[in-house]
Amino acid sequence: MSGDSDLIKLYSSRILALAADIPHLERLADPDATVKKRSPLCGSTVTVDINAADGRITGFGQDVKACALGQASAAIVGANVVGRTLAEVETARDQLKAMLTQGGPVPDAPFDGLEVLQPARDFKNRHASIMLALEATLEAMQTAAKEQCA
Template structure:
């Protein structure tokens, strides 16, 4: 069982700062694709809009309704997402999932800022919220390629 001290450590100043300053929080007027992901456990949601040209994200917008950990993840993702391909986003998603569930290292650059969430490994009930932004972005990329 977690102690109050453990939770204070989890919600570090860096995580709270990221959560308070999420880039690209305006939805796009005419996105190539939109995807929404929801964590059934906590109810957190992230809706992502993207514009894609030549297989790369050129515009990004997201609506984030999540805990501070999900917000921090969305902040790191948004700050690194422009110019990324579907393969790069899928790799970041897979590396983040491995970091949380299998004690793997943090995702590679440009998503290496997600290392701030390493302390969340012990809080399995928060993993789904942390994954939302990358999962929604992958879904949107798949939609864009299908269109």
Template sequence: MSAETDLVKLYSDRILALATDIPHLVRLDTPDATVKRRAPLCGSTVTVDIALRDGKISQFGQDVKACALGQAAASIVGRAVIGTTREQIVSGRDGLKAMLKEDGPTPPAPFDGLEVLRPAKDYKNRHASILLTLDALSEAMDQVSQSDCG
């Protein structure tokens, strides 16, 4: 009964509200980079499109086919991503990973809203889905950096 109660707490009203209100669900027509990531354990997928101006994300689109936790993470990231740099994306991803895997501190701003997902740290099978959007964004930013160098 305790595990069931914990799972109910995990899917809080706040997480469910975020999952139903994901911004930037329209894909970009001419992105600078597109990345699709899949969580192998659950099959959740996220595709992100980014456009950059002066090293910062100026446009963002996403297609999210994930569990409520992955959707909530995509919602939080989607609200914060415009204007962010590669360093902020990587820092947010690494912070989220540490929060989930090591009960580390809340990810730094502008991704500090991901704190709402802290209860998922006890559900390792959900971590990959929660990390999808920031993993895809990190890879997309790397693609743009590599194309700028070549």
């Protein structure tokens, strides 16, 4: 029964509030790059559109079909990603992964709100869904950078 109790604690009111208020849920009309990522384990998906200029995200839209943890992650990413560089998004992605899998510290600001997901460390089957928003954003930035150089 403690497993059920741990799962209930995992879905805290803060996580549920974030999941209910995800910013930038409108897809961009003319994105520089679009990437869709899917978690093979649970089927969660996140599609990210970005516009970029001078190496920074200038526009962001997302379509999130994920569990509450994936939605909470997408909410934090969406609230903080505009104006960020590829290096900042890559660092946030790496720090989130380390926080979940290696007991690493909370990601640096402005992505430090991802600390709300620390209780998910013990639920490895949820990690992929939590990672989707940052992974899709990073790949979209890499794609946009290649397109702008071509």
